[in-house]
Amino acid sequence: MKILVTGGLGFIGSHTVVELQQEGYEVVIIDNCSNASEDVLEGITSITGKQPLYEKIDLRNKSDVIGFFSRHPDVEGVIHFAASKAVGESVEKPLLYYENNLSTLVYLLQQLTRKNKAHFIFSSSCTVYGQADEMPITENAPVKPAESPYGNTKQIGEEIIRDTCRVCPQLQAISLRYFNPMGAHPSAEIGELPLGVPQNLVPFITQTGIGLREQLSVFGDDYPTEDGTCIRDYIHVVDLAKAHVVALKRLLEQGNEENYEVFNVGTGTGSSVLEVIRSFERVSGSKLNYKVVDRRAGDVIQAYADTSRANRILGWKAESTLDDAMRSAWKWEQKIRS
Numbered sequence: 001m002k003i004l005v006t007g008g009l010g011f012i013g014s015h016t017v018v019e020l021q022q023e024g025y026e027v028v029i030i031d032n033c034s035n036a037s038e039d040v041l042e043g044i045t046s047i048t049g050k051q052p053l054y055e056k057i058d059l060r061n062k063s064d065v066i067g068f069f070s071r072h073p074d075v076e077g078v079i080h081f082a083a084s085k086a087v088g089e090s091v092e093k094p095l096l097y098y099e100n101n102l103s104t105l106v107y108l109l110q111q112l113t114r115k116n117k118a119h120f121i122f123s124s125s126c127t128v129y130g131q132a133d134e135m136p137i138t139e140n141a142p143v144k145p146a147e148s149p150y151g152n153t154k155q156i157g158e159e160i161i162r163d164t165c166r167v168c169p170q171l172q173a174i175s176l177r178y179f180n181p182m183g184a185h186p187s188a189e190i191g192e193l194p195l196g197v198p199q200n201l202v203p204f205i206t207q208t209g210i211g212l213r214e215q216l217s218v219f220g221d222d223y224p225t226e227d228g229t230c231i232r233d234y235i236h237v238v239d240l241a242k243a244h245v246v247a248l249k250r251l252l253e254q255g256n257e258e259n260y261e262v263f264n265v266g267t268g269t270g271s272s273v274l275e276v277i278r279s280f281e282r283v284s285g286s287k288l289n290y291k292v293v294d295r296r297a298g299d300v301i302q303a304y305a306d307t308s309r310a311n312r313i314l315g316w317k318a319e320s321t322l323d324d325a326m327r328s329a330w331k332w333e334q335k336i337r338s
């Protein structure tokens with residue numbers, strides 16, 4: 001059974017390709033390599049022993065999207081990762097984000113709704129909740145006005161899918177709202193490859209640990225949390241990848257209750273920035289050089305998932321601990337710098 005993974009050379013995409021192949025699916029990847037490298041194909045192949053199909057396509061070119069589906073009429077499911085994801089950049093270049101993240105989604109859905117049956121998984125984010133009033137966050141928590149064009153593309157993306165599902169019963173879709181993905185494949189054959197200075201906490205920590213960065217800035221320790229630093233729900237990317245396979249199977253096996261469903265994907269446990277640093281120190285056996293600085297604009301105090309809906313309905317649960325995920329991130333960092 002052939003599955004299209006857009007953005008399949010990226011961080012979460014590549015790990016999902018591995019899990020799909022290991023479950024016996026045939027995978028075709030579309031990527032424009034704007035934030036990924038074709039070398040990732042080798043990493044995937046060395047884990048699974050099977051090279052996925054790959055087409056270098058920019059989904060903003062509608063005619064290329066049409067061409068792809070006419071060459072691959074046998075695609076039975078689509079997992080759509082391809083998107084831009086830097087919050088700060090999205091504030092500077094809103095139109096780039098709206099074009100990259102939304103026109104591509106529209107073009108894909110236009111092709112899928114021409115089929116008799118289509119199965120679609122969308123990469124969404126806990127960013128749609130903003131600062132939620134209650135922890136842990138359930139899927140029923142209100143979607144708050146987006147803090148950035150990036151966040152807005154995830155909200156609008158979900159609305160585009162919901163509105164389309166309402167009138168196209170042949171389209172079966174699930175949005176997965178990710179909390180904070182981290183880590184790498186335990187083989188260290190694939191992992192996160194941030195371009196330039198990492199904006200996210202974990203790659204900044206491992207790059208500091210390896211000596212590529214001088215010092216980690218901890219953005220604020222005067223938040224109303226136990227140790228004063230912000231709390232997030234860090235999920236091992238392999239657990240997250242597995243959630244995609246389970247969600248896709250639910251659609252392919254017609255086990256879904258509605259033709260559009262939404263699930264949180266997290267661990268259900270919140271960790272503070274200082275706890276993440278301690279985890280790094282435990283798994284690496286070395287001290288991390290860090291300094292507390294001012295808060296970063298736009299950070300929410302805390303965000304962690306209520307995962308009971310995914311646990312109950314998808315039968316999926318994150319299995320790795322923060323230390324497991326950190327160990328894999330550190331192994332990957334050591335491998336790519338060696």
Ligand code: UD1
Pocket residue numbers: 085087088125126127151180181199200201202204216217218219220229230231232273296298299300
């Ligand atoms: C960020 C985005 C979110 C996006 C997600 C994708 C913002 C405000 N939010 O989430 O929309 O979906 O990335 O991965 O950018 N921290 C430090 N020092 C650092 C980096 C981070 O102390 O150098 C802290 C942050 O203040 C935060 C935590 O670490 O408390 C996690 O930060 P980060 O990895 O950037 O993720 P989010 O902000 O949760």
